Amino acid sequence: MTTQNHENTPVIPLPEAGARLTLAVGALATLASTFLSWTYTTDFPGDLTVTGYPGGLQVLTLAGAILTLIYALAGHGIRGFRWLNPAGNNTPLLLMALGTFATTWFTVIAIAIELGGLVNLDPGGFIAAAASLITLLAALALPLPRDTDPTTTPVKRATTPLFGTAHGRLKQPATLNSWAEIGIIIAVFALGLWIAAYGIQTPYGELFVGYLIITGFAFGAIARAGLTTRLQALTTKHRQVTIGAAFAAAAAFPFTQNTDEFTLLAVSILIFATVALGLNVVVGLAGLLDLGYVAFLGVGAYTAALVSGTTASTFHVTFPFWAAVLTGAAASLIFGVLIGAPTLRLRGDYLAIVTLGFGEIFRIAMGNLDGTSGPNITNGPNGIPNIPDLKILGFDFGATHNILGFTLGSYANYFWLMLICTALVVTIFARAGNSRIGRAWVAIREDETAATAMGINGFRVKLIAFALGATLAGLAGTIQAHVQHTVVPEMYVFAGPVPPSSAFLLAAVILGGMGTITGPLLGATLLYVIPTKLQFLNDYQLLFFGIALVLLMRFRPEGIVANKRQQLEYHETDQLAVPEGATLPEGTVGVSKAGA
Structure with a gap:
């Protein structure tokens, strides 16, 4: 848990600060490893033999490392990055570290299987595997949102799936003018067009599998950060702009x-x-x-x-x-x-x-x-x-x-x-x-x-x-x-x-x-x-x-x-569980402890 000093600046405990530092170093090392050669032969699709220029699956690892660093900076409370993590928890950071690790190790294992052993890896491949593992272990050491005890508190939020929505109340975003909000909507659809086009035109299966891995974890991280809820509020506010931007991006x-x-x-x-x-x-x-x-x-x-x-x-x-x-x-x-x-x-x-x-x-x-x-x-x-x-x-x-x-x-x-x-x-x-x-x-x-x-x-x-x-x-x-x-x-x-x-x-x-x-x-x-x-x-x-x-x-x-109705039906146990005699806050939905 973070505390705040008299200047209202987040103060991170020493163990957590060490984990965050280790995570940042691991993510930087993972990022740097994508500019090294991962294998000495071009037989593996994507040509991972070039030093100084990422190619193929290295690009996906690079993207995962960059997103991991971004959420690490958001976790430090750095102005400009906090907007990307309205929920203010470490779950998005863990998901991105896990996605980067999965993509990197999938590539390493695919090289070993298709080329006949780990001897086909160059030092860059070993560095990427080790750095992504260190990043993941450091992310696992960070505190995650935990449920409270229903016997000591009147309201308890049950455990939700890792890829569910964010816990708790989202932090209020900084006020933006309408043109900035419209710019964000247009940028999101432009980025979505680029991501979709990249996935559709992946030339070989290994690259597509890596694409699915990293995009799946990235989507989970964005959802758990509460960013999708924030973007949904913007698109609802500017509905006509959203429809036009969506159609223009598709066209x-x-x-x-x-x-x-x-x-x-x-x-x-x-x-x-x-x-x-x-x-x-x-x-x-x-x-x-x-x-x-x-x-x-x-x-x-x-x-x-x-x-x-x-x-x-x-x-x-x-x-x-x-x-x-x-x-x-x-x-x-x-x-x-x-x-x-x-x-x-x-x-x-x-x-x-x-x-x-x-x-x-x-x-x-x-x-x-x-x-x-x-x-x-x-x-x-x-x-x-x-x-x-x-x-x-x-x-x-x-x-x-x-x-x-x-x-x-x-x-x-x-x-x-x-x-x-x-x-x-x-x-x-x-x-x-x-x-x-x-x-x-x-x-x-x-x-x-x-x-x-x-x-x-x-x-x-x-x-x-x-x-x-x-x-x-x-x-x-x-x-x-x-x-x-x-x-x-x-x-x-x-x-x-x-x-x-x-x-x-x-x-x-x-x-x-x-x-x-x-x-x-x-x-x-x-x-x-x-x-x-x-x-x-x-x-x-x-x-x-x-x-x-x-x-x-x-x-x-x-x-x-x-669909909101079906989400409530499928996750009845994920609603607010309330002990008998307790009173729910206004506007919340829950079931009694006996009924749960």
Whole structure:
């Protein structure tokens, strides 16, 4: 614990001061080690043989060491750094030291395994491993927030997960003028764009794993410091600026890429995220477990392909883009009503089984409409190939364009189109969720019997949710058909090695946070990027992926971006526990000791 002198300056006890000094020296040594050679051969990806210039995984260790030093300075109370740690505890410092240690030792172990032993390490690698270990041990020696004894104090805060929110009341930030706050918001989104672009274009799996490690711990440190709460207050205050900055940062992504390879990956992520947000209407708001949702994406894609003017279409018609979008969304809406009307009277597992059957029936039916097993509509297993690029108001989406001196390929055009589509879906979700029908969905999700007793027509409300979710998926499917230039039944399965699939869509909603907007978008991004980047794991890919999901569900079952109601439900034991007869402070939430 720190004390204060007569000048109100923090006074750090001697043991803690020694630990902080050791930590600072260790972090500086870790930082300096990234400018040394870690291995003498270039066989390891990233070329870690250069002295004086960090490369590959060394850059991630360098970033971790810098952030560790920043939080060490914030812990000393140095003006200008205290803003980054509103909670005023040492947990963010420990998390950054742990993240730097994990990234560094992962690199050292990867070098030893891939190159055949520790003899392949240069002195810089040993120095980095030792320095990061010393930094971590010094961080462990620092005092951390501890719970008080409920028998001696009227209020006790139970232990929360390491990656949860900050303890206690956040320190009031220094007053900033509006322009400074707007500048902070813009800087945060610019930094987020750079971090996201760096992660997407990582050229090899080892670098991506290190990226996941350091960014995961950095996010945990920021959350535990209370900085996310402070930034959320700024974005709420300047909502219009936040929306504009977020859209501008996303739109600038193609300018950060040199090739179309990762731009195509970003387009696929947007399609997957948009469909996941549509499923969030069904699962997150209305509480309906739909295991065949990817079929509605297929309905929209097949409809757009059939009216695209491709020579493989049996309809031989060419619709303009706006008409193709409306046709695909309408077809998905009709299928949603036709499937939902007879099945939504079921609940729970029975509804899940029926929707799973619908998904499989759609895939099999598309494979059988080949003129042999059924009418010749979809060309059966061969699908509908050669779907032409879109042309809107004379703008050819398949052509290369020069914008602001940058040469952008066709996938950049589709990225911007899909970004507009995603923004539209986000707007629809937000408006629907905050409307009267949205509150009815939440009521049905929480307790359908009680909601029905209060006068809500459960069947009609659920059917609206099912139809809206299907429409949003069909909307994304119309663009997917033109991006992929082909549509085949195997693209719409329940579970597959690569999303989109119904299982991955459902996992994205649950992982990101049901009932939220940013949750499914973030969950879909992670679930699409991780399998794509971890292909080097081959047969072990799904094993590590499953372990990560289990750990996340154990420590944060409400998802990465938590809905406040569900966060309270999943962490009932983390609320304020109060002994019998004690009085809670005004505005707090708690349970009695007997009830706990």
